[in-house]
Amino acid sequence: MLMRQKARFEHTLKDRLSFLSGKGIKSPKAEKDTIVRKLQADLKAVNKRLRVIAASEKRTEEMAKTKAERAAAPKQEQDGGKSEKAKKAAGEGKEKKIKAEKKAAPPKAPEGGKSQKTTESPEEGKVKTKKKTEEAGEEPAGQAKAEK
Numbered sequence: 688m689l690m691r692q693k694a695r696f697e698h699t700l701k702d703r704l705s706f707l708s709g710k711g712i713k714s715p716k717a718e719k720d721t722i723v724r725k726l727q728a729d730l731k732a733v734n735k736r737l738r739v740i741a742a743s744e745k746r747t748e749e750m751a752k753t754k755a756e757r758a759a760a761p762k763q764e765q766d767g768g769k770s771e772k773a774k775k776a777a778g779e780g781k782e783k784k785i786k787a788e789k790k791a792a793p794p795k796a797p798e799g800g801k802s803q804k805t806t807e808s809p810e811e812g813k814v815k816t817k818k819k820t821e822e823a824g825e826e827p828a829g830q831a832k833a834e835k
Contacts, residue, residue, distance in 0.1 A: 689740070693733045700726040 703726065707717045717723055 689733055689737055693730065693737070696726050696729045696733065700730065 700723065703720070703722055704717055707720060707723070712720075
């Protein structure tokens with residue numbers, strides 16, 4: 688599409704310059720003609736777009752070539768030269784992280800989906816539980832009361 692536009696702009700520019708030379712207008716004045724300037728700007732824009740597309744295609748080809756080379760390379764070279772000790776240490780780090788996540792997991796909510804709040808009474812030292820939604824008599828945010 689861009690090649691067709693470029694050809695059309697070049698043809699129109701050539702016709703305009705020949706028309707102006709037929710009228711007796713010479714090259715320096717013809718360059719100041721608004722139509723000629725517009726056509727030259729259009730040609731410049733199309734050429735810029737074509738250069739960007741060509742660079743993109745070149746980069747894509749290089750990436751495909753690099754990818755093919757990596758796929759053909761032996762497995763040992765792809766590891767980046769890591770030693771056995773470094774690989775083992777990396778594996779142990781992952782295990783420690785998984786164990787730490789299991790220990791730090793928050794306690795599960797009780798069945799029924801309603802959360803309970805525990806408070807300690809300063810006078811007696813006893814633990815009391817309160818159900819938030821039942822005692823307050825309010826519906827949780829974003830839920831409308833069901834009509835009975």
